Amino acid sequence: MKNWIIRKIKKEDNQEVAKLIRSVFDEMEIPKAGTAYEDPYLDLMFEEYNKPQSVYFVVESEGKILGCAGIAPLENGDPKICELQKMYFLPEVRGLGIGSKMMEECLTEAGKFGFEKCYIETMPFMHAAQKLYRKSGFEYLDTPMGCTGHNSCPVWMLKKL
Numbered sequence: 001m002k003n004w005i006i007r008k009i010k011k012e013d014n015q016e017v018a019k020l021i022r023s024v025f026d027e028m029e030i031p032k033a034g035t036a037y038e039d040p041y042l043d044l045m046f047e048e049y050n051k052p053q054s055v056y057f058v059v060e061s062e063g064k065i066l067g068c069a070g071i072a073p074l075e076n077g078d079p080k081i082c083e084l085q086k087m088y089f090l091p092e093v094r095g096l097g098i099g100s101k102m103m104e105e106c107l108t109e110a111g112k113f114g115f116e117k118c119y120i121e122t123m124p125f126m127h128a129a130q131k132l133y134r135k136s137g138f139e140y141l142d143t144p145m146g147c148t149g150h151n152s153c154p155v156w157m158l159k160k161l
Contacts, residue, residue, distance in 0.1 A: 004061040004098065006105050009068070011046040013058055016065045018043045024088040030123060034152030036086050045070075045086075053082070053113040057105055059089070059098055066093045069102050071110045074119050077146030081158075082115040087129070094128065103136045111161050118161055119145050121153035133157050 009017065024030070025037050032038060041048040049056035049070050056070035069087035073079065084106055089099060110118050120138060122129055138157035145156065 002061070004059055004066065004093075006057050006059055006102055009046050009049060009056040009058050009070075013065060014043060014046050017045050017058060017068050020065055020068060020090060021086060021088050023090070027091065028123075028126070031152045035150050039149075048072075053115070055106075055109045056086075057102060059093065059102060066090050067098060067102060069106050071106050071113070071115075071118070073115075074146040075148050077119070078117075080114075080116040081145065082110045082113065082118050083146070083148065084110075084118055084120045087120075099129075099132050100135070103132060107136070107159070107161060116161055118159045120157045120159075121148060121150050122155045122157070123153060124155055126155075130155065130157075133159075 021042060022037065025032060036042070045056055049072065054070065054072040057068065058065045059067035067089035070085045071082050072085055074081045074083045087102065107118060120133060121144065136159065138159040141156040141158055143156065
């Protein structure tokens with residue numbers, strides 16, 4: 001994969017980002033109930049992350065969005081903890097190191113926002129994602145944090161920034 005960039009989401013990216021996220025859910029047979037799939041703002045990601053202490057990035061190559069991820073305050077949680085949210089990539093860019101670069105970009109922004117820790121929820125069968133999270137310094141938790149509404153994501157991880 002050549003000529004890819006990581007940039008902040010634009011309003012005109014909303015439809016393509018929502019389509020990408022839904023396609024990954026379908027491909028991986030991720031449950032739709034109790035996950036990000038049901039989030040009411042999935043079609044309005046630019047607007048959702050155009051808030052204080054929030055940012056959403058896309059990976060783009062030749063005008064096509066290939067992946068995405070964001071940072072936002074942990075819902076109903078400690079104000080010093082953010083959540084890495086909606087990190088998804090199309091199959092053709094997985095395993096190329098782009099996820100590591102996206103993670104680095106997100107965590108750098110989280111630090112700039114003043115967060116001290118970053119939380120993430122994921123699915124048990126998403127082994128490649130968990131490998132990336134562990135490599136990035138995330139550690140497993142025994143219980144969830146905050147109140148994300150994603151009760152179908154039973155793997156919880158936290159990283160000190």
